[in-house]
Amino acid sequence: MGKFGPIRGKSSPLNYTVTRLRSNLGLQGMMSLIIESTTVLLNSWKSRIDKEGGVAEIKIDEGMRSFSGDVISRACFGSNYSEGAEIFSRLRALQEAMSKKSLSTGIPGMRYIPTKNNREAWALEKDVRNLILEIVKERKETAHEKDLLQMVLESAKTSNLGQDAMDRFIVDNCKNIYLAGYETTAVSATWCLMLLAANQEWQDRVRAEVLEVCGSGCLPDADMLRKMKQLNMVIHESLRLYPPVAVVSREAFKEMKFGGITVPKGVNVWTMVLTLHTDPEVWGPDAYRFNPDRFAKGITGACKLPHLYMPFGVGPRMCLGQNLAIAELKILIALILSQFSLSLSPKYIHSPALRLVIEPERGVDLLIKTL
Ligand code: HEM
Numbered sequence: 001m002g003k004f005g006p007i008r009g010k011s012s013p014l015n016y017t018v019t020r021l022r023s024n025l026g027l028q029g030m031m032s033l034i035i036e037s038t039t040v041l042l043n044s045w046k047s048r049i050d051k052e053g054g055v056a057e058i059k060i061d062e063g064m065r066s067f068s069g070d071v072i073s074r075a076c077f078g079s080n081y082s083e084g085a086e087i088f089s090r091l092r093a094l095q096e097a098m099s100k101k102s103l104s105t106g107i108p109g110m111r112y113i114p115t116k117n118n119r120e121a122w123a124l125e126k127d128v129r130n131l132i133l134e135i136v137k138e139r140k141e142t143a144h145e146k147d148l149l150q151m152v153l154e155s156a157k158t159s160n161l162g163q164d165a166m167d168r169f170i171v172d173n174c175k176n177i178y179l180a181g182y183e184t185t186a187v188s189a190t191w192c193l194m195l196l197a198a199n200q201e202w203q204d205r206v207r208a209e210v211l212e213v214c215g216s217g218c219l220p221d222a223d224m225l226r227k228m229k230q231l232n233m234v235i236h237e238s239l240r241l242y243p244p245v246a247v248v249s250r251e252a253f254k255e256m257k258f259g260g261i262t263v264p265k266g267v268n269v270w271t272m273v274l275t276l277h278t279d280p281e282v283w284g285p286d287a288y289r290f291n292p293d294r295f296a297k298g299i300t301g302a303c304k305l306p307h308l309y310m311p312f313g314v315g316p317r318m319c320l321g322q323n324l325a326i327a328e329l330k331i332l333i334a335l336i337l338s339q340f341s342l343s344l345s346p347k348y349i350h351s352p353a354l355r356l357v358i359e360p361e362r363g364v365d366l367l368i369k370t371l
Pocket residue numbers: 006008014017072176177180181182184185188243244245248249310311312313314315316317318319320321322324325326
């Protein structure tokens with residue numbers, strides 16, 4: 001995080017994402033926002049299935065990204081939602097350019113050299129900055145509802161920063177929300193649907209639960225989501241086997257000792273989340289198997305050392321969007337299973353790749369049928 005990266009604490013704009021969605025907007029407001037975004041996706045699937053004669057082969061990755069981007073755009077930018085979507089699409093391109101950069105070279109100073117890739121990333125950064133600042137300018141001229149961007153603006157105003165620093169503060173905070181909440185949620189949904197398509201028994205179990213809790217016109221409310229235990233177990237198991245964030249890192253601010261190991265001040269310690277999530281010593285001999293039943297008694301019942309389950313990180317800097325992400329996944333999957341049946345397409349090639357997040361290298365191809 002740079003100097004103007006996200007701030008934490010009660011008045012933090014990032015903290016506000018979750019707080020806003022749960023209090024200002026109300027829990028039901030948050031749920032409606034997610035249901036709206038899910039409906040857009042499901043309608044597009046339905047029309048493809050109709051056109052293709054009752055069953056469609058769909059690579060679901062892009063749909064999951066649009067869903068997750070749609071939710072964050074609505075939560076962050078409120079009525080400026082369509083401009084928000086435009087910003088997010090540039091940020092995605094920027095993220096792709098950045099991930100090529102970090103994989104291709106570790107040579108110091110390389111990021112300042114005007115290679116083709118760097119020039120592309122710089123141009124995108126400029127675009128993103130201009131687009132965000134344009135919305136900010138419009139907002140200064142009119143009163144506005146309290147969405148995340150508004151909260152960032154209010155924090156920036158009370159921070160006594162100069163104009164340049166203030167602009168950077170605003171742009172950095174918007175970028176951080178996107179990077180933290182967009183790809184992570186999208187890829188979690190993709191993996192979870194792949195696992196449900198590959199494990200018909202679990203798909204049937206979760207569908208039966210969804211229909212029992214919500215009825216056939218499934219429109220879940222907060223209480224219904226709490227009752228969906230099987231779905232919760234499947235999501236936990238999916239985040240165990242495919243944690244989108246593979247590495248959680250911390251910098252030692254002073255020299256520290258762990259058992260016989262000394263970590264000097266300034267060293268970055270990387271925790272390999274996937275390794276911890278699949279260690280047979282912690283999870284038992286079936287550590288690599290998809291078995292949501294292991295979470296039947298919660299996380300403490302699932303493994304020997306529950307703090308080693310960390311899809312959302314640990315400690316004071318753990319994910320601020322955890323509740324939002326879980327609500328998104330539950331609503332999305334409940335609505336999908338209440339209307340469609342899924343199976344893996346013969347085209348699907350299992351190839352998880354470690355990029356910025358752990359993602360399916362060749363996407364996830366599913367055969368989707370209306371129920
Ligand atoms: C399934 C989806 C998600 C996963 C797996 C995930 C995972 C994580 C992880 C592992 C961290 C680092 C925690 C640490 O260092 O201990 C993190 C940080 C963060 N996440 Fe998430 N996240 C998800 C969704 C979201 C969403 C939807 C938002 C908000 C819109 C969000 C906002 C944040 C923020 C702001 C941080 C930075 C916290 C800080 O540095 O203080 N995340 N997330």
